[in-house]
Amino acid sequence: MPELPEVQTTVNGLNETVINKKIQSLWSDLPTKNHSRKNEIKDFSFWNSFKKKVVGATITLAQRRGKNILIELHNGFTILIHMKMTGHLMFGNYRRATKDDGRPKHSWTWWSEAPELQDPFNRFIHFVVTFTDETSLVFCDARKFGSISLVESNKTYLAKSLKSLGPDALEDELPWKEIKTRLMKQKSKAIKSVLLDQTLIAGIGNIYSDEILWLSNIHPLRTPSELSDIEWKSLTNSTKIALHKGLAFGGDSTSDYRNIYGKHGEFHHAHNAYQLTGKKCNKKNCKGTIQRRVVGGRSAHFCGIHQK
DNA sequence: TGCAGTGTTGCTTC
DNA sequence: CGAAGCAACACTGC
Numbered sequence: 001m002p003e004l005p006e007v008q009t010t011v012n013g014l015n016e017t018v019i020n021k022k023i024q025s026l027w028s029d030l031p032t033k034n035h036s037r038k039n040e041i042k043d044f045s046f047w048n049s050f051k052k053k054v055v056g057a058t059i060t061l062a063q064r065r066g067k068n069i070l071i072e073l074h075n076g077f078t079i080l081i082h083m084k085m086t087g088h089l090m091f092g093n094y095r096r097a098t099k100d101d102g103r104p105k106h107s108w109t110w111w112s113e114a115p116e117l118q119d120p121f122n123r124f125i126h127f128v129v130t131f132t133d134e135t136s137l138v139f140c141d142a143r144k145f146g147s148i149s150l151v152e153s154n155k156t157y158l159a160k161s162l163k164s165l166g167p168d169a170l171e172d173e174l175p176w177k178e179i180k181t182r183l184m185k186q187k188s189k190a191i192k193s194v195l196l197d198q199t200l201i202a203g204i205g206n207i208y209s210d211e212i213l214w215l216s217n218i219h220p221l222r223t224p225s226e227l228s229d230i231e232w233k234s235l236t237n238s239t240k241i242a243l244h245k246g247l248a249f250g251g252d253s254t255s256d257y258r259n260i261y262g263k264h265g266e267f268h269h270a271h272n273a274y275q276l277t278g279k280k281c282n283k284k285n286c287k288g289t290i291q292r293r294v295v296g297g298r299s300a301h302f303c304g305i306h307q308k
Numbered sequence: 309t310g311c312a313g314t315g316t317t318g319c320t321t322c
Numbered sequence: 323c324g325a326a327g328c329a330a331c332a333c334t335g336c
Contacts, residue, residue, distance in 0.1 A: 001315050067316080085315040143331040145316065206315060255314075297326075298315080
């Protein structure tokens with residue numbers, strides 16, 4: 001489930017692999033006629049105009065805003081990718097699978113000789129950028145929730161998915177007072193839900209919100225209006241710690257996340273709360289047990305003893 | 309076997 | 323207006 005650390009890991013990988021590569025061709029099995037998602041490649045007519053603008057272009061830079069990936073091209077356009085729940089990008093020597101690969105066509109559309117890129121999830125590759133040197137960037141997305149679109153690079157602020165984003169959760173100059181002011185805009189909602197609101201602060205998802213609240217000793221049902229300044233400072237500090245820890249572990253592969261080289265992240269071995277229902281709380285001297293409870297339609301995992 | 313659960317976002321409904 | 327529910331999709335686990 002790509003959240004800020006996973007998206008940043010992917011963006012770092014893109015900058016290590018695809019910069020200055022020229023796009024030779026595009027393939028996708030997502031576009032269908034008259035898809036309701038206009039301005040995404042899922043819509044057949046958009047896919048045709050997308051190809052016209054992107055084929056022949058050279059990649060100059062990859063960036064992240066919240067959970068969005070921006071791939072800038074030299075020709076003034078930027079490819080916008082959101083991985084949603086199960087998406088991930090991988091780079092390598094891929095080719096269309098053939099009968100000789102010994103696998104049923106329907107379960108293995110693209111193939112790579114590299115052992116680390118031979119992943120069962122590869123049967124969910126739905127979008128492929130092939131470069132002039134015959135390497136490829138593939139987008140793998142089991143549930144097809146991901147979105148791919150195109151914007152003019154100097155008008156990214158107009159893109160629907162970007163214009164309403166709050167400040168980035170990893171922005172260096174984001175003091176606790178700023179976070180307090182932003183999150184107080186939803187002062188009577190559960191803090192768990194408020195942390196997930198991308199318009200208030202961008203990049204936090206369900207995994208890291210659980211970890212942040214566990215670290216800052218705050219119960220997920222507390223509301224912003226109840227928090228003391230000490231707790232706001234703690235929340236701010238914990239946000240940085242949890243996200244940097246996720247980054248240091250190369251992201252979280254609880255679900256199907258892979259980095260650009262096809263490797264798992266390791267953060268799911270380092271959780272203190274997320275999906276640890278029934279486990280003893282790891283907090284020093286805490287006798288609590290992790291419990292699960294639905295908050296604002298999402299599952300929250302927390303320790304009912306030290307999170308108050 | 310069947311169905312709840314899994315995350316993210318945006319749209320619809322009340 | 324805001325909150326709640328649902329759709330997009332596929333697979334896992336009970």
